[in-house]
Amino acid sequence: MNLIRSLWVMAALSTFCVPAIADPVPRPIDIHWNQGAADCRKTPQPPLQVFQYDPQTYILRESPCATFEAPFMYVLIGTDRALMIDTGDVADPTLMPLARTVMGLLPGQGAAKLPLLVVHTHGHLDHRAGDPQFQALPNVQVVGTDLQHVKQYFGFNHWPDGVDHIDLGHRVVDVIPTPGHYPSHVSYYDRNTALFFSGDFFMPARLIIDNTAEDIASAKRVAEFIRNRPVTYVLGGHIEVDANGDTFDFGSTYHPNEHVLQLDKQDLMGLPAIVGQFNGFYNQRGMYVMMNQYRVLAAQLAALLLIVAGVVVMIWRFVRHRRRRRRAMGN
Numbered sequence: 001m002n003l004i005r006s007l008w009v010m011a012a013l014s015t016f017c018v019p020a021i022a023d024p025v026p027r028p029i030d031i032h033w034n035q036g037a038a039d040c041r042k043t044p045q046p047p048l049q050v051f052q053y054d055p056q057t058y059i060l061r062e063s064p065c066a067t068f069e070a071p072f073m074y075v076l077i078g079t080d081r082a083l084m085i086d087t088g089d090v091a092d093p094t095l096m097p098l099a100r101t102v103m104g105l106l107p108g109q110g111a112a113k114l115p116l117l118v119v120h121t122h123g124h125l126d127h128r129a130g131d132p133q134f135q136a137l138p139n140v141q142v143v144g145t146d147l148q149h150v151k152q153y154f155g156f157n158h159w160p161d162g163v164d165h166i167d168l169g170h171r172v173v174d175v176i177p178t179p180g181h182y183p184s185h186v187s188y189y190d191r192n193t194a195l196f197f198s199g200d201f202f203m204p205a206r207l208i209i210d211n212t213a214e215d216i217a218s219a220k221r222v223a224e225f226i227r228n229r230p231v232t233y234v235l236g237g238h239i240e241v242d243a244n245g246d247t248f249d250f251g252s253t254y255h256p257n258e259h260v261l262q263l264d265k266q267d268l269m270g271l272p273a274i275v276g277q278f279n280g281f282y283n284q285r286g287m288y289v290m291m292n293q294y295r296v297l298a299a300q301l302a303a304l305l306l307i308v309a310g311v312v313v314m315i316w317r318f319v320r321h322r323r324r325r326r327r328a329m330g331n
């Protein structure tokens with residue numbers, strides 16, 4: 001009995017003495033992203049940049065000259081399959097050799113090529129325009145972006161609550177609902193690298209918030225999720241500010257002195273406080289410009305209608321005045 005007890009104690013001690021798995025260490029992201037140009041025709045540039053973060057992780061970016069959106073995409077390689085997050089803003093493979101480039105990054109040749117799962121942070125076109133390049137390829141599955149597809153594929157029964165997982169083989173990626181920018185927006189957390197992929201939910205760019213209540217709830221949900229987890233970097237969908245935090249003009253193909261892509265855990269933990277100050281229309285906190293694009297668009301349309309109405313009234317008054325003068329001269 002004593003022997004059994006001492007064996008049990010030794011087993012328990014050995015369990016407690018197993019050294020904890022060290023938190024992933026942030027690796028340097030030492031790449032200068034292509035800054036585009038004011039006149040892209042005079043400055044031809046490669047359409048796509050690829051950065052190898054580690055042997056199994058790639059960051060891709062479409063050049064600001066290929067599309068002013070200049071979105072980022074990510075490739076994560078496991079032992080059973082690879083994951084691609086977002087497919088960018090350019091459909092034409094002759095202009096944007098996305099699928100060819102990504103398939104070239106995956107291990108294996110021909111039928112032995114590692115299978116690829118293509119998912120998205122959300123359904124805005126600048127994150128899924130490249131889907132057709134992948135849809136016809138063998139061993140590639142592309143997941144839809146509407147809420148029904150996202151809920152169904154990941155198995156969210158109580159959207160937006162709960163966290164799902166994608167198992168790539170010795171690499172598990174968590175899927176966290178983050179609606180607010182887009183109804184079916186999700187973020188991804190890679191347990192191996194502790195990278196958090198936030199799409200357009202959080203990034204050094206305009207934060208377009210179409211549903212404030214959902215966005216605040218998502219920010220709180222994410223803060224709760226990462227509270228006790230390591231986060232090496234938060235990687236979003238775009239960069240739209242410079243190193244001083246000033247926003248580039250909307251639609252600009254020129255991004256001089258661009259802010260770095262990566263944000264950190266503290267930035268993401270602070271998001272509930274930032275979004276909590278959103279006025280529902282347009283305002284800025286630090287480098288984050290927050291806007292509801294539909295309301296801003298409606299206001300711009302209303303302003304345009306007012307200007308048109310004002311011009312019509314002026315023309316009508318001018319015509320009436322001339323008629324009166326003619327009549328007076330005729331008399």
Ligand SMILES: [Zn+2]
Pocket residue numbers: 122124181182200
């Ligand atoms: Zn978006």
Ligand SMILES: [Zn+2]
Pocket residue numbers: 069071124126127200237238
């Ligand atoms: Zn976007």
